[in-house]
Amino acid sequence: MPVLGDRRVLLLLVGVVAASVLCVVLAATRPGVADAGGPPTPADADGAAYVPADLVGPGGGAVAAAVEALPTLGYDHRDLPGSLEAATLTMTPRFARTFTRYFRQSIRPRAAQRREVVRAVVRGAGVVRTRGDDRALCLVYLDQLLDRERGRALAEPRLVAADSVRVLMVRRDGRWLVDGVSAVARRADP
């Protein structure tokens, strides 16, 4: 490379490399990028799931786990035992027993009779409050979309419920589990 013997070229190359390094360092340590967690990303029509924000404290872990767990509340009439198992794996044993009773009494007969496939989609999630490092109450916006009815796929998923639910999360052996799900009641705060 005879051009590198040219002093001007060599100096300019050193300058370009130094300026590049400076730009990379400035961009990587930019306020608002390095210090703050990202905002939530909404679910979209193409099937990309909602991604919760990086919230500081134990509530952040609880919300992330709730967002991962709640889609398992969907069900498929072709594999109802599998649907139930997927849901209860995200729950405490106590709540899994309660949910199993509800599933067998309400969801299973309906799903089997109507040959339904229902998808649960999280549209938003946040922290209401925490108790210590191992208990958190989350608020989750949860849609239920009907994908199949009478065994046939629908041309477009049909929204069958748009709920606001309180989700109680508890941490057991380092893992956040669902300990209760209930609709937000129409009773104002005192």
Add this chain to the structure above:
Amino acid sequence: MEDSAPARPRLLVGLLVGLLVLLVAVAGILLHDRRSVPGVEARRPADVGARGWGDDAPGRAVLAARTAAETYFSVDHRTVRADMDRMRALGTPAFDDAYDTGARRLAARVTDQQLTLVGQVPADGAATEYLTSTRARVLVTVAVTTSRAGASRTGDFRTRIGLDLVDGDWLVSSFDEVA
């Protein structure tokens, strides 16, 4: 062929000078950005219980969002203008502009049909979705009771409220229904 040999280093020098100028300009923009934008840090969300919340920035963000949600959905056909002014007082200038656009339609509907809307946040109906030292997003579920000529019905609305911290106050920057 004899002229192309000295032309090549000149071209290279020109390219390098251009690249260097570009990189210096980018570095300058990044430095200016660093000085003009205050540091943004993630914050721990408020622990909002049924009994209330702390008087700190995270707690005030949730309180501001709850107030905004109830104000947004509380409109009386007899006081519609004042009701909407109360909402405008809670927003950033950019939000108020957007609100005014939709408010005219809402005001006309409320007045024409002689409606009274009252929004109330249920217990555990508000949660912090995102929080930094300067921005917040709060989910607020609102039960809205609509009354007309003695009859009333109540429906739930899921909202996502964006807030900016402006001179120590959380102001509404966006208000979206999560339909």
